Amino acid sequence: MSDKIKNNHTESDASRVLLPNDTPTRTIFKSSSHWAVVGIFLLLILATIAHARDFLVPVALGVLLALVFSPVRRFLERRKLPSAISSMIIVSGLIMLIGLGLSTLADPVQSWIKEAPTIGFKLEQKLRGANKSAKAVIDAGKQIEQITSVENEGEKVQKVSTREPGVLVKLATSVPELLAQVLFTLVLLFFLLASGDMFYEKLVHIMPTFKDKRNAIRISYDIERKLSNYLFTITLINAALGVAIGVSMWLLGMPNPTLFGVLAFAFNFVPYLGAIVGVAITALVGLLTFDHTGVALLPALAYLILTVVEGQLATPYFVGRRLEMNPVVIFLSVALWAWLWSIVGMLVAVSLLVAVRTFCEHIPSLQAFGNFLSARGSENFHPENSETET
Template sequence: MFFYATVAVIAQAKNFLVPVVLAFLLSMVFAPVRRTLDRRGIPSGVSSFAIVLLLIAGFLSVATALAMPVSTWVENAPKIERQVQSKIRDASAWLNGLYEANERIHEVTQPKPESGDVQRVQVADQNVLTSMALLAPGVMTQFLFTFVLLLFLLASGDMFYEKLVHVMPTLKDKRRAVRIVYGIERQLSRYLMTITAINAGLGVSVGVAMWLLGMPSPVVFGVIAFVFNFVPYLGAIGGIFSAGAVALIAFDWFGWALIVAGVYFGLTAIEGQFVTPYFVGRKIRVNTVVVFLAVSFWAWLWSAVGMIVAVPLLVTFKTFCDHIDALHDLGDFLSERHAETDAPALENGEKVRHE
């Protein structure tokens, strides 16, 4: 009952909890940077203000790069949908029967002009850009709240850590609290900095590849690859489908859509199978199945923002488990497979089962 109630509260309080969680995660990520600047004689308030300004500038740069192309695509969505259907119909002859059947059903279900006693109800199409404009103030308010709270958290220095150590009853608990906090900082900082650099490289690679293939707005696809890749697995799938859909409209030959999607998939596969495991996997060893489930769970709760914060929250929880004896087994379960320990344990388990 407590678990169900907790999930319900987290889902219901999304508008408040999302900026709070983002602010605390970002504060732990950039706390080492702020602490380094403190040692160089820069006041915490000045360094915190500079960090927040840089984050806002980065966010606005990404939003500006995506705003115009995405708004154009959304505005022309009906026209694009008709073009996609037309090209798919031309490329796949077996779909012609399906479209013809759909049109016949549509003709049969529509009232005849001579039936004057039948009232026809027509729902006016709502402009998608209007809907986005109505949602924009709430989204901007949450981001503003996130950055303001982040500024206060960074400018307060290590006050929260000092309070945490102060309330711990024993010296052992104080040391454990300090290890947990600094462990979370170290893991999150390494993860975010490394994954940001990897995503930037992927964005540049995708942008250059789209430019060489003659895709429209290749810079936009580079930004999409950079942003989407912060979401494990699902982000790559979304980028592949986006590139393939635009290629289907931009080129006359249907095969170009498969080529563009294949190139995008190849670049993300290289990044996911070789680059990220080499640079990130050695520092953050988390079970890939658990990562996928965490992304799906938080996406269900908090939609797009949940997918972004899923891995940092999982890393935070795993760090807690690694430093608390009672949760050590759970932390080991969340970790990836250790060949030197898991395989002998499995063999011993099979031996015991047979005996």
């Protein structure tokens, strides 16, 4: 009996000793479960963004454009113009700019479409040597496949091949959807601008304390100001780059230099990838235009030099250190949003990064993440109101 009591006493002591050691295990399990839920939630958000892009893309564009043009609206309102009239002026001006750009591109694009067979023939002539090498490799692969494949004469399967629609057919079928999204974006932009500061007033009303109200307005206005300044400055820089590239293409004897200028302006809104695509297109057109390879590559070299000067000198000088972003983060963000929203995703990727970084600057617990998004040398830039708390 005494041994049994002693054993029970020993087991109870052991259980009391092991209970504290179980606490870290339970904590780790709870932490793992928490991060698993967070990961699943993020995956669901990404899936929703990708699945609902036909709706979310024009909404995102409308909100970004409203943030960009809000200072213009306030300027017009200070001139005693109502919000509805100011919004109508802004949207009408934007429609005129879009129409001007499309009319500028219409003639060069039509001429390129008409000359597509000739361009294809010239490209085939230029790349005939490469085609011969590739054909030899393909033929060798077919021979190896025939040697290693098992012949089955008893069964003959009839293959049915379907011809996919051409590029022009795909473009024609996508035009109505594109026009609908553009119209939706412009209408949403008008309503957002015409509402004035209504959303800021609603934001103030839902905040519980005066400090929260002040911080919310401060963060909102700072995001609007920085995003507007960034996009306005980048637009001017890209316009200057487009003019420089258009003039250089004209001096080098390239066809349709205006088209190259407009494309350079549009491509440069996509960091890194836009410049690569522009250089590749310029090199291809140069090879089709000139007979000598060295002369044919001069336009692409000029395009590359101008984009490097813009990226390394002009943009850092005019944009400033405070809005410079981590190049790796920019590249990954552009790739992610391109996967989610295609071309529009690439256009809005950097703007979203600027908004996220500005928000992080005002939240002490997120300032480390904001520094991670910033470029080297701009980690210590914090707003004066760094005491802002959530």
